[in-house]
Amino acid sequence: GQNIDQPTEMTATEGAIVQINxxxxxxGFNGLFWYQQHAGEAPTFxxxxxxxxxxxxxxxxxFLSRSKxxxxxxxxxxxxKDSASYLCAAVDSNYQLIWGAGTKLIIKP
Amino acid sequence: xxxxxxxxxxQILAAGRRMTLRCTQDMRHNAMYWYRQDLxxxxxxxxxxxxxxxxxxxxxPDGYSVSRxxxxxxxxxxxxxxxxQTSVYFCASSDRTSGGFDEQFFGPGTRLTVL
Numbered sequence: 060g061q062n063i064d065q066p067t068e069m070t071a072t073e074g075a076i077v078q079i080n081x082x083x084x085x086x087g088f089n090g091l092f093w094y095q096q097h098a099g100e101a102p103t104f105x106x107x108x109x110x111x112x113x114x115x116x117x118x119x120x121x122f123l124s125r126s127k128x129x130x131x132x133x134x135x136x137x138x139x140k141d142s143a144s145y146l147c148a149a150v151d152s153n154y155q156l157i158w159g160a161g162t163k164l165i166i167k168p
Numbered sequence: 169x170x171x172x173x174x175x176x177x178x179q180i181l182a183a184g185r186r187m188t189l190r191c192t193q194d195m196r197h198n199a200m201y202w203y204r205q206d207l208x209x210x211x212x213x214x215x216x217x218x219x220x221x222x223x224x225x226x227x228x229p230d231g232y233s234v235s236r237x238x239x240x241x242x243x244x245x246x247x248x249x250x251x252x253q254t255s256v257y258f259c260a261s262s263d264r265t266s267g268g269f270d271e272q273f274f275g276p277g278t279r280l281t282v283l
Contacts (some may be wrong), residue, residue, distance in 0.1 A: 073198070100276070100277075104272070
């Protein structure tokens with residue numbers, strides 16, 4: 060079956076760095092997305108990786124290892140507004156997104 | 169309109185009633201999707217449409233139907249609502265190109281409670 064695993068909840072301190080991991084098992088693979096979702100709001104796009112390596116976009120970076128079925132989202136210089144859920148989604152062979160349950164990130168002052 | 173809109177924002181519905189959730193996008197995206205999001209679970213795809221006039225079943229299609237008469241609108245109908253359909257429903261769209269994959273843009277969601 061198809062499966063996405065990511066931690067349920069993480070806590071970090073304002074100004075620090077946090078890494079949110081995601082492992083995936085899909086029938087075929089056509090890339091991996093990270094979305095941010097604030098409580099009561101819609102998910103919004105953060106990043107898309109299809110090739111191995113690190114993609115940096117401001118304070119946020121996303122890494123992919125296709126051979127290991129693994130990705131992570133790295134958030135630097137954490138701000139209180141980064142408190143949200145972070146959703147990992149892998150694209151399968153039919154170009155459908157398989158979503159993880161999300162990681163709730165709590166930022167403490 | 170800018171982006172994707174959904175209506176209603178929230179609804180309380182008696183079991184057995186028929187309900188249509190509306191979704192409209194103005195980005196001229198070819199692909200549209202309906203998801204449900206339940207606590208502790210990931211977004212689950214209900215139905216999708218790759219282009220106007222075509223629809224497909226997702227992971228959890230039972231009890232739901234969709235239509236795609238034009239590019240902009242993608243309504244989701246619950247023929248006879250049941251309490252297990254209590255959820256937050258998100259509509260999304262993407263400019264899906266051949267051989268590639270583009271980000272999905274989400275509407276604000278409809279919070280549906282079936283009693």
